[in-house]
Amino acid sequence: MTYNHEKIWLSIDCLVFGYDVKDENLKLLLFERKVNPFAGSWSLIGGFVNVNEDICHSAERVLKTFTGLEDVFLEQLHTFGKTERDPGGRVVSILYWSLIKLDDIKKDIVNSHGARWFELDKLPNLILDHERMVNLGVSQLKKNAISSPIGFELLPEKFTIPQLLRLYEAIYNRSIDDRNFRKKILSTDILIRLNEKDKTNSKKGAYLYKFNEENYQRLKSEGYHLDIAIG
Amino acid sequence: MTYNHEKIWLSIDCLVFGYDVKDENLKLLLFERKVNPFAGSWSLIGGFVNVNEDICHSAERVLKTFTGLEDVFLEQLHTFGKTERDPGGRVVSILYWSLIKLDDIKKDIVNSHGARWFELDKLPNLILDHERMVNLGVSQLKKNAISSPIGFELLPEKFTIPQLLRLYEAIYNRSIDDRNFRKKILSTDILIRLNEKDKTNSKKGAYLYKFNEENYQRLKSEGYHLDIAIG
DNA sequence: ATATATAACCGTAAATTTAACGTTTAAATT
DNA sequence: AATTTAAACGTTAAATTTACGGTTATATAT
Known part of the structure; x- marks a missing residue:
C-alpha cells in the first residue's frame, strides 16, 4: 500500500x-x-x-x-x-x-x-x-x-462514393451536394479507385473505392479539415 | 456496498x-x-x-x-x-x-x-x-x-491585435502574416475595439480590444474554423 | 521646429477555393 | 430502339485566401 x-x-x-x-x-x-x-x-x-x-x-x-x-x-x-x-x-x-x-x-x-x-x-x-x-x-x-475522415471506420473495406455521401448525410442529418462532395473528397487523395463496380443501386454501377491508409494518416497529422457544402 | x-x-x-x-x-x-x-x-x-x-x-x-x-x-x-x-x-x-x-x-x-x-x-x-x-x-x-478562439483564455481582458498575433505565433511556433491575421480575426466579429490604446510597444500605440462573449459562444457552437496563413 | 524611426494599421490584386447548377454516360428495362 | 436512372463529369460566378505594398501616428533624435 x-x-x-x-x-x-x-x-x-x-x-x-x-x-x-x-x-x-x-x-x-x-x-x-x-x-x-x-x-x-x-x-x-x-x-x-x-x-x-x-x-x-x-x-x-x-x-x-x-x-x-x-x-x-x-x-x-x-x-x-x-x-x-x-x-x-x-x-x-x-x-x-x-x-x-x-x-x-x-x-x-x-x-x-x-x-x-x-x-x-x-x-x-x-x-x-x-x-x-x-x-x-x-x-x-x-x-x-x-x-478527419472518420467516416471510413463505418464503411466496409470497399465502398462507393454515393455510399460515402449517404453516410455523411446520415451523420449531418441533411442533404449534401453530390457533385461538390465528390470533388472535395477526391481532391484529398484519400481514395483509391478500384477496377470494380457496385451495381446494387444502379444500372450503370458505381466505382468501388478503398481507402489510402498512408494519405489518411498524413492528412490526419497535418490537421485536415473537410468542409461539406449544404446541398 | x-x-x-x-x-x-x-x-x-x-x-x-x-x-x-x-x-x-x-x-x-x-x-x-x-x-x-x-x-x-x-x-x-x-x-x-x-x-x-x-x-x-x-x-x-x-x-x-x-x-x-x-x-x-x-x-x-x-x-x-x-x-x-x-x-x-x-x-x-x-x-x-x-x-x-x-x-x-x-x-x-x-x-x-x-x-x-x-x-x-x-x-x-x-x-x-x-x-x-x-x-x-x-x-x-x-x-x-x-x-475555437481559445487563445483568449490566455490573454488579459484588454489586449491588442499584435498581442493576439504573437500569442498565436507562440502557440504555432511560426510567423504569421499580420495583415491577413488582422483581417481574419476582425471578420469574425469576435473583437470589440475600445477607445484606448496600449503604447508599451510603439509610439503610435495599438488599439485595445475586448472579447465579444456572445459572438464567441455563437461561433463556438456553430463550429468555427480559423485558418491561419503562414507569414 | 523638423527629420527620423518604428510599430500599427489600411488596401489591393492575383490565385485559389467554394457553391450552385447543368450535362453526359452507362447499362438494365421497356 | 427508346426510356429510365444513378453515376460521373463539367462550368461559372462568388467568396475567400494569399502575398504583398503603402500610409499613419507619435516618441525620440537632430
Whole structure:
C-alpha cells in the first residue's frame, strides 16, 4: 500500500455506433441492464475496470463481452465523474466509443449476445447519465467527420462514393451536394479507385473505392479539415 | 456496498499553461513532487480524487491547492490508465488543463505555493507519463486555437491585435502574416475595439480590444474554423 | 521646429477555393 | 430502339485566401 487514500469504483461505458450501407441508417447499440439499480432498463454497454487491467483493455473486454466484436475502432471520449451520477455508489465512468461497419455477420454476432441496435432518432430512455454520453458521441461524430475522415471506420473495406455521401448525410442529418462532395473528397487523395463496380443501386454501377491508409494518416497529422457544402 | 468489485486509486493531473503578454512566451507550471516514488522530481500538479467529490471539483481543488488560482479556465482532456503508469500502485489519472493569463499578481500567487513556470521548450524531465500528457496538451492547444478562439483564455481582458498575433505565433511556433491575421480575426466579429490604446510597444500605440462573449459562444457552437496563413 | 524611426494599421490584386447548377454516360428495362 | 436512372463529369460566378505594398501616428533624435 504505497499511497494512503480512498479508492473508487471505476467503470467503462461504451458507445457503439454502427452503420449499414444497405439501409443507410446510423445505429446505436444498447443493452438491457442486468444488475440493480435499474435492472431491465436500456443502457450503454459497460463494466468495471479491473485493478490489473489497462483501461483500454477494459474497454476492449467490455466490447467483446457484450458484442463479440474485437479489432474494431475503439477510442476514449471523456470521463464522467459526478458524485451523484450513479445512485448505486460512487462510480467514475470512462466513456469510449466504437465505430462499426455493419454487415449481416456482425449484426448476428451482436444479437446473439443480447444487445440490440437502435436507430439514432428512435432511442429508448437510458439510465444514469447515458443520454449525455450519447449526445457527446453524436457531436463528436459530427466534429470528427469534418476534421478527419472518420467516416471510413463505418464503411466496409470497399465502398462507393454515393455510399460515402449517404453516410455523411446520415451523420449531418441533411442533404449534401453530390457533385461538390465528390470533388472535395477526391481532391484529398484519400481514395483509391478500384477496377470494380457496385451495381446494387444502379444500372450503370458505381466505382468501388478503398481507402489510402498512408494519405489518411498524413492528412490526419497535418490537421485536415473537410468542409461539406449544404446541398 | 451495492457493487461487488475492486476499487482503484483515481487521481487528477493538471496541465497549467500560462502566457505572459510581456515576454510573449508560453509557459507550463510544474511542481516538485513531495511524495515517493520520485519525490524531488518535477511533475504536473496533481492529487487524488476523494470519494465524495465530483471529479471537476477535484481538479479545481488540486489547482487551488498548488497555485492558489480559482475561477480560471479548466477542462478535462483525457484519462490515462495503463497498469504500469505509476510504479507506486494502480492509479488511473484524469488529465485536466488550465489556461492562465499571466500577470505579476498571478505569478506571485503561484510562486508562493512552490510551483514554478517553465518555458515550453525548456522543460525538465518529468515523472511517469507526464511527458505524454504535456504533448497531448500542446497538440490540443494548437487544435483548439484553430477551431475555437481559445487563445483568449490566455490573454488579459484588454489586449491588442499584435498581442493576439504573437500569442498565436507562440502557440504555432511560426510567423504569421499580420495583415491577413488582422483581417481574419476582425471578420469574425469576435473583437470589440475600445477607445484606448496600449503604447508599451510603439509610439503610435495599438488599439485595445475586448472579447465579444456572445459572438464567441455563437461561433463556438456553430463550429468555427480559423485558418491561419503562414507569414 | 523638423527629420527620423518604428510599430500599427489600411488596401489591393492575383490565385485559389467554394457553391450552385447543368450535362453526359452507362447499362438494365421497356 | 427508346426510356429510365444513378453515376460521373463539367462550368461559372462568388467568396475567400494569399502575398504583398503603402500610409499613419507619435516618441525620440537632430
